[in-house]
Amino acid sequence: MSALGQIAELWQLVPVQRAGGGLLLAAFGLPIVGVVIVGLDIMPVRFAMMHVALLGIAVGQLLGLDPVLCALVACALAGAGVAPLARTADGLSGAMGLLMSLAIAAALLLLALSGVNANGAFALLWGSILAVRPADLAVLGALAVAVPALFVWRRRDLALLLHDRELAQCSGVAVQRLTVLLLVLVAVAVAGAIRLTGALLVDALTLLPALAARRLGRSLVSITAWAVGIGVVVNVVGFLLSLAWDLPPGPVLVLAAGAVALVAHLIPERRTRSWRLPAASSAPSPH
Numbered sequence: 001m002s003a004l005g006q007i008a009e010l011w012q013l014v015p016v017q018r019a020g021g022g023l024l025l026a027a028f029g030l031p032i033v034g035v036v037i038v039g040l041d042i043m044p045v046r047f048a049m050m051h052v053a054l055l056g057i058a059v060g061q062l063l064g065l066d067p068v069l070c071a072l073v074a075c076a077l078a079g080a081g082v083a084p085l086a087r088t089a090d091g092l093s094g095a096m097g098l099l100m101s102l103a104i105a106a107a108l109l110l111l112a113l114s115g116v117n118a119n120g121a122f123a124l125l126w127g128s129i130l131a132v133r134p135a136d137l138a139v140l141g142a143l144a145v146a147v148p149a150l151f152v153w154r155r156r157d158l159a160l161l162l163h164d165r166e167l168a169q170c171s172g173v174a175v176q177r178l179t180v181l182l183l184v185l186v187a188v189a190v191a192g193a194i195r196l197t198g199a200l201l202v203d204a205l206t207l208l209p210a211l212a213a214r215r216l217g218r219s220l221v222s223i224t225a226w227a228v229g230i231g232v233v234v235n236v237v238g239f240l241l242s243l244a245w246d247l248p249p250g251p252v253l254v255l256a257a258g259a260v261a262l263v264a265h266l267i268p269e270r271r272t273r274s275w276r277l278p279a280a281s282s283a284p285s286p287h
Helices: 003-010 014-040 045-063 067-085 089-114 118-125 134-153 155-163 165-170 175-192 199-204 207-216 220-244 249-266 276-281
Strands: none
Touching: 003 220, 014 134, 014 155, 014 175, 014 207, 014 220, 045 067, 045 089, 045 175, 045 199, 067 089, 067 134, 067 175, 134 155, 134 175, 134 220, 155 165, 155 175, 155 220, 165 175, 199 207, 199 249, 207 220, 207 249, 220 249
């Protein structure tokens, strides 16, 4: 059977349709979250939320609740709770490191004391794209609407915050509230991608498209548009390749996104102003 024939045959299956729909929805929200991660320089957030998700999954299994829903709630609460610890930009990374250590310790202790099957909890971290449910699609759909809407609504404030936290505060931006909102969105996005690629490979949907877009875009708007465009192409092409050649989708998506990021960084850097500079120059003078 040809590759196209195999794709057409597999596409008749509902789990495959849900997986493809989930990846497409993810491409409209998660790469923008990656722009936030890169802009705030909080790379450890992915690892911190992976451990928080594990804690939520363990709680869900112990209480007989939906593990992924518990992971979403745990990550959202963690994102909101860690923001007050980050009084400065550098403090964000430190707060994430603290959160990661506490979450994994609590998760392992809970699993050990409760007797819950740890293999089931850790399995979700690797993802199961063909196990995507309508509830997972609803979460990804909400992110696909909420994240771009936030960027359209608060574009100037976001540009200032991603440029310089203190400058944003002096310019009248509600830095603390906006940071909490961004961290909650980042945390929920990481948890929402668990079913697709697993928390361990979430970079394929978030960070890698953003890294490539930072090289190609000249402004915050163009970087965001590039990130979404790259996310759509990578997710669609990567998923089709995995179907055609019977490969696990997660690693294929990571390799595809990584290849695009590498190619983008091979392009000679253009001598243009960074998107951060116009944002700073447009800031009103503090009185």
